[in-house]
Amino acid sequence: MSNEAVLHASVGAHHEAHGDEHHEHHHDTFITKYVFSQDHKMIAKQFLITGMVWAVLGGLMSVLFRLQLGYPESTFPWLQDILGKWAEGGKITPAAYYALVTTHGTVLVFFVLTAGLSGTFANFLIPLQIGARDMASPFMNMLSYWFFFAASIVMLSSLFVETGPFSGGWTAYPPLSALGDASPGSKSGMDLWIISMALFVVSSLLGGLNYIATILNMRTKGMSMTRLPLTIWALFFTAVLGVLSFPVLLSGFILLIFDRNFGTSFYLSDIFINGVGALPNEGGSAILFQHLFWFLGHPEVYIILLPAMGMVSEIMSVNSRKPIFGYMAMVGSLFAIAILAFLVWAHHMFVTGLNPLLGSVFVLLTLLIAVPSAIKVFNWLTTLWRGNVRFTPGMLFAIGFVSLFISGGLTGIWLGNSALDIHLHDTYFVIAHFHIVMGVASMFGMFAGIYHWFPKMYGRFMNDTLAYIHFWVTMAGAYLIFWPMHYQGLAGMPRRYYDFSVWESFKQFGELNQFISLVAMIVFAVQLLFLFNFFYSIFKGRRVATLNPWGANTLEWTTPIRPGHGNWVGEIPEVHRWAYDYGKDGKEFISQDTPVGADESHH
Amino acid sequence: MTSAIDNKPQAIHPHKFTLWVAMGSIVMMFAGLTSAYIVKKNQSNWLEFNLPIIFWYSTGIILLSSLTIQMAAKSFKAREMGRYRTLITLTAVLGLVFLAMQVWGFMDLESRDIALIGSKSNSAASFLLVITGLHMLHVLGGVIAILIIFARAYTSRVKNYSSLPIEMAATYWHFVDVLWIYLFIFYNWIG
Numbered sequence: 001m002s003n004e005a006v007l008h009a010s011v012g013a014h015h016e017a018h019g020d021e022h023h024e025h026h027h028d029t030f031i032t033k034y035v036f037s038q039d040h041k042m043i044a045k046q047f048l049i050t051g052m053v054w055a056v057l058g059g060l061m062s063v064l065f066r067l068q069l070g071y072p073e074s075t076f077p078w079l080q081d082i083l084g085k086w087a088e089g090g091k092i093t094p095a096a097y098y099a100l101v102t103t104h105g106t107v108l109v110f111f112v113l114t115a116g117l118s119g120t121f122a123n124f125l126i127p128l129q130i131g132a133r134d135m136a137s138p139f140m141n142m143l144s145y146w147f148f149f150a151a152s153i154v155m156l157s158s159l160f161v162e163t164g165p166f167s168g169g170w171t172a173y174p175p176l177s178a179l180g181d182a183s184p185g186s187k188s189g190m191d192l193w194i195i196s197m198a199l200f201v202v203s204s205l206l207g208g209l210n211y212i213a214t215i216l217n218m219r220t221k222g223m224s225m226t227r228l229p230l231t232i233w234a235l236f237f238t239a240v241l242g243v244l245s246f247p248v249l250l251s252g253f254i255l256l257i258f259d260r261n262f263g264t265s266f267y268l269s270d271i272f273i274n275g276v277g278a279l280p281n282e283g284g285s286a287i288l289f290q291h292l293f294w295f296l297g298h299p300e301v302y303i304i305l306l307p308a309m310g311m312v313s314e315i316m317s318v319n320s321r322k323p324i325f326g327y328m329a330m331v332g333s334l335f336a337i338a339i340l341a342f343l344v345w346a347h348h349m350f351v352t353g354l355n356p357l358l359g360s361v362f363v364l365l366t367l368l369i370a371v372p373s374a375i376k377v378f379n380w381l382t383t384l385w386r387g388n389v390r391f392t393p394g395m396l397f398a399i400g401f402v403s404l405f406i407s408g409g410l411t412g413i414w415l416g417n418s419a420l421d422i423h424l425h426d427t428y429f430v431i432a433h434f435h436i437v438m439g440v441a442s443m444f445g446m447f448a449g450i451y452h453w454f455p456k457m458y459g460r461f462m463n464d465t466l467a468y469i470h471f472w473v474t475m476a477g478a479y480l481i482f483w484p485m486h487y488q489g490l491a492g493m494p495r496r497y498y499d500f501s502v503w504e505s506f507k508q509f510g511e512l513n514q515f516i517s518l519v520a521m522i523v524f525a526v527q528l529l530f531l532f533n534f535f536y537s538i539f540k541g542r543r544v545a546t547l548n549p550w551g552a553n554t555l556e557w558t559t560p561i562r563p564g565h566g567n568w569v570g571e572i573p574e575v576h577r578w579a580y581d582y583g584k585d586g587k588e589f590i591s592q593d594t595p596v597g598a599d600e601s602h603h
Numbered sequence: 604m605t606s607a608i609d610n611k612p613q614a615i616h617p618h619k620f621t622l623w624v625a626m627g628s629i630v631m632m633f634a635g636l637t638s639a640y641i642v643k644k645n646q647s648n649w650l651e652f653n654l655p656i657i658f659w660y661s662t663g664i665i666l667l668s669s670l671t672i673q674m675a676a677k678s679f680k681a682r683e684m685g686r687y688r689t690l691i692t693l694t695a696v697l698g699l700v701f702l703a704m705q706v707w708g709f710m711d712l713e714s715r716d717i718a719l720i721g722s723k724s725n726s727a728a729s730f731l732l733v734i735t736g737l738h739m740l741h742v743l744g745g746v747i748a749i750l751i752i753f754a755r756a757y758t759s760r761v762k763n764y765s766s767l768p769i770e771m772a773a774t775y776w777h778f779v780d781v782l783w784i785y786l787f788i789f790y791n792w793i794g
Contacts, residue, residue, distance in 0.1 A: 136617035213621040247632035262720040264729040280722035283648030288639055
């Protein structure tokens, strides 16, 4: 079964993929081209822009709750104008604070860094880099986006219900999440949250199935697995992680729905609620949910991180003008991370009364992740070493990613120890750790990807000056926000607290909190600059004049500057070599579709 | 990396492959649920009860339906369309009978005062409902898939010789069959 047949079977209108230069223009209406598109490149853009909307909303939420943390004594009348009763008198209410924290977490983890990052780049890069006309099933791919869109609408609507959105933390632990009487946010806000997440799981599964099937079945002639660019390997493992772990999350959610709505006792026991009395439930175990949740929850952090790692490897090699150092070690370490991701979930649960012996097994497995991570960092640094580095915006963000991955990864070794975790659990140390290593690092990977592949997406460049401002402010800001939080966490400052000024032991951090909030606002403002750059450049950016502006080897740069549906005019190129022949035999770069010459040296 | 690697003719259609990955994904969901079942069973307050007898008969029915869909796929390939239509209708009917029998089983439990949901329920019975119910939804999905293929066989003006849809439906149908047998063994002897 060839690429052509799959594409033609699903896209009836595109009867002629071998046509002339303008073959993409016929039969497309606005609806089929921009809305219900089955072209993987358009779906990628839909994922990206929806992700951007959520990034702005989620980022704005963090600014709002940082306002409360930084200036707990002050009132801001304008807050009442935008939040109404949630900021009575210009001060965010405790209920609103928890809703903001919860929604910020959910939205950033799932909608921005899962859908927005892997949804965008898996869709965009997989067919282009493996040499396929489209995904294995373009229709399922379209469905994947529209399930995400539906999830987005439901989540958005939960912000407007009377009792407020869900406010029990992004992990949605029962009993709080299972009991509507326990908090206002656990009423209809939680119902909408869980519906939205169920739709999101469906979207992820439809997407993931397609990515795996496409990578394994649709590669062009000569593209063996070991010739794949590292982006594709990373996206492959990401999809495998998603397909195997999201169903487990869904099963946890289904049990939660039964506890919430049908009176079952999976998670609930005879808890006493103030004003309601004791529950009739018996014998439920709240820890059970944590097991099911973190069995997804831990692979989820790699679902977020692996695509960034893959893109960074590719961008770093292209812009160092050197082959990636240790290609097979990079693939092997991705594989090791994917395996270990399933074996460490209980390190989120050291303080739940977990058997200490079992805990020590999870400590060992957790610390083992340091090995493949260190291999990757070593290989990135040795790729840079004595390279002819071009500091493009994409490259800067890739280097920034490595910096953040080191800084955040090292604190992971602290937190992976069950003994240290007794002190550090649920403190700002954890916040600092996962924001740096997973949040900001993956955002950097995403920015690197956007700056690097923007010319392929829109046929224009983004503005470099704005990009450099964006990079340096974000880079400095990320460290200024999260570095001090390590100290706060070591001092025992707990996460999720509404107001620290009433605590004698944490009062001393008042000014530090103010500083963090101030930087957070500046960094948020700079992201708006990025958005301006992005949308302005779509229409007014400098045009791409050559097919291969970065001098890269991968197949996406052999397509026309603005590829139509089907990607290549005429035959799909055949692949003759791996993706990293940079500086070989005195040639700056050798594209993957160049046949191997008779006098060419071996690696 | 000097010699070009020839692509072998595709051993498996990408859609079929996608189905296999999807089945792996469904397996993970039931693995999650049955491990939760085991964890919960080992805690206090677990109700022991006998499975409804009718589950034995429904197991027989779903095994039979696997046989009929296999024969349907075979007759499609032999272009014996009349036989194919009879067998595929029979499969869909057996699927619906299976679903009805499962519901009967739930009613049987309720009649023995074993509450599946509500405040009097024990999570042993609730697990049975949730896991079996989710399996029933997957069977229902298979019935719908069969009905779509069936409708296509009648309405399509062009003669369709591709056996891909019926083959995929058969694979999925065997899968939900095996899944039920796993669950049945799990309820009776493992869990």
